[in-house]
Amino acid sequence: MPVFSQDHLLGIKHISRDDIELIFKTADSFKEVLQRPIKRTPSLTGITIANLFFENSTRTRISFELAEKRLSADTVNFSAASSSVKKGETLLDTVNNILAMKVDMVVMRHPAPGAHTFLAQHIDASIINAGDGTHEHPTQALLDAYSIREQLGENLEGKRIAIAGDIMHSRVALSNFFCLKKLGCEVMAVGPPTLLPKYLTKLGVQVEHDIQKALQWCDVMNVLRIQLERQDTKFIPSLREYSKYYGISKAMLDQLDKEIVLMHPGPINRGVELMSDAVDSHHSIILDQVQNGVATRMAVLYLLAERRKSRVGTA
Numbered sequence: 082m083p084v085f086s087q088d089h090l091l092g093i094k095h096i097s098r099d100d101i102e103l104i105f106k107t108a109d110s111f112k113e114v115l116q117r118p119i120k121r122t123p124s125l126t127g128i129t130i131a132n133l134f135f136e137n138s139t140r141t142r143i144s145f146e147l148a149e150k151r152l153s154a155d156t157v158n159f160s161a162a163s164s165s166v167k168k169g170e171t172l173l174d175t176v177n178n179i180l181a182m183k184v185d186m187v188v189m190r191h192p193a194p195g196a197h198t199f200l201a202q203h204i205d206a207s208i209i210n211a212g213d214g215t216h217e218h219p220t221q222a223l224l225d226a227y228s229i230r231e232q233l234g235e236n237l238e239g240k241r242i243a244i245a246g247d248i249m250h251s252r253v254a255l256s257n258f259f260c261l262k263k264l265g266c267e268v269m270a271v272g273p274p275t276l277l278p279k280y281l282t283k284l285g286v287q288v289e290h291d292i293q294k295a296l297q298w299c300d301v302m303n304v305l306r307i308q309l310e311r312q313d314t315k316f317i318p319s320l321r322e323y324s325k326y327y328g329i330s331k332a333m334l335d336q337l338d339k340e341i342v343l344m345h346p347g348p349i350n351r352g353v354e355l356m357s358d359a360v361d362s363h364h365s366i367i368l369d370q371v372q373n374g375v376a377t378r379m380a381v382l383y384l385l386a387e388r389r390k391s392r393v394g395t396a
């Protein structure tokens with residue numbers, strides 16, 4: 082039986098193609114569980130998981146909570162807005178206090194890139210990165226690739242995936258680049274030059290500035306929003322101008338002489354990067370991505386719990 086190679090999920094950069102394939106295979110089993118009338122397994126009975134969100138989240142937080150409940154784990158939720166972080170407590174003190182209550186695993190979203198790596202070096206719990214600043218969002222990339230696999234088949238070797246939008250400020254983009262390249266995809270980044278970082282070619286990612294050319298090239302178009310909250314200077318003249326050159330409508334997808342899969346990690350800014358008719362069209366698998374998030378996160382939690390069991394002999 083193959084085992085996950087890491088004690089934590091800090092980023093896609095740190096895991097192998099075999100790890101990714103193992104997560105997908107495990108997610109397939111959990112997806113089957115989620116179709117049953119009683120959508121629950123006892124796999125994580127006796128495990129306590131703390132969900133620590135130092136940044137806002139809708140999809141990731143709910144998806145992890147649901148995944149944990151479906152696996153019969155005990156969960157505690159922490160939100161920075163209503164915590165003693167506001168009184169000046171450090172990240173390490175906050176987490177150590179929570180761990181003193183005998184927590185086995187920590188799911189954390191934090192605005193500081195690398196916060197999870199720091200924690201993993203200082204505490205004994207298994208750490209799962211639910212987003213660290215502009216760095217990585219590994220479970221989003223895993224559920225994205227899992228959703229692509231459902232559309233295009235299990236072998237993604239040579240499939241053409243374009244990621245459009247604010248690549249510069251996106252943790253989803255970086256995790257997707259690592260994941261898709263490990264799976265053998267051809268990957269393209271699309272957007273205005275000011276929103277495309279210089280490191281792309283080093284990762285083997287093609288660069289394109291024309292959204293029409295990118296749509297013609299790709300099998301899958303994964304669209305990101307403009308992250309105004311992460312931009313301290315102006316990278317585009319206005320959202321209106323961005324939308325004029327990069328906004329995707331249903332008509333643009335319909336007129337292609339091929340099938341195309343449309344994705345978005347959410348939250349969507351309707352009328353900016355995607356027109357409403359594209360979001361709601363038959364090309365879109367955006368809600369499938371959300372649904373697959375639960376099975377994919379169940380797989381990650383389960384594999385890390387198994388790994389922890391073999392490492393510390395508890396759980």
Ligand code: CP
Pocket residue numbers: 137138139140141142212218221346347348
């Ligand atoms: N895709 C994603 O991370 O969404 P949330 O910010 O709502 O969790």
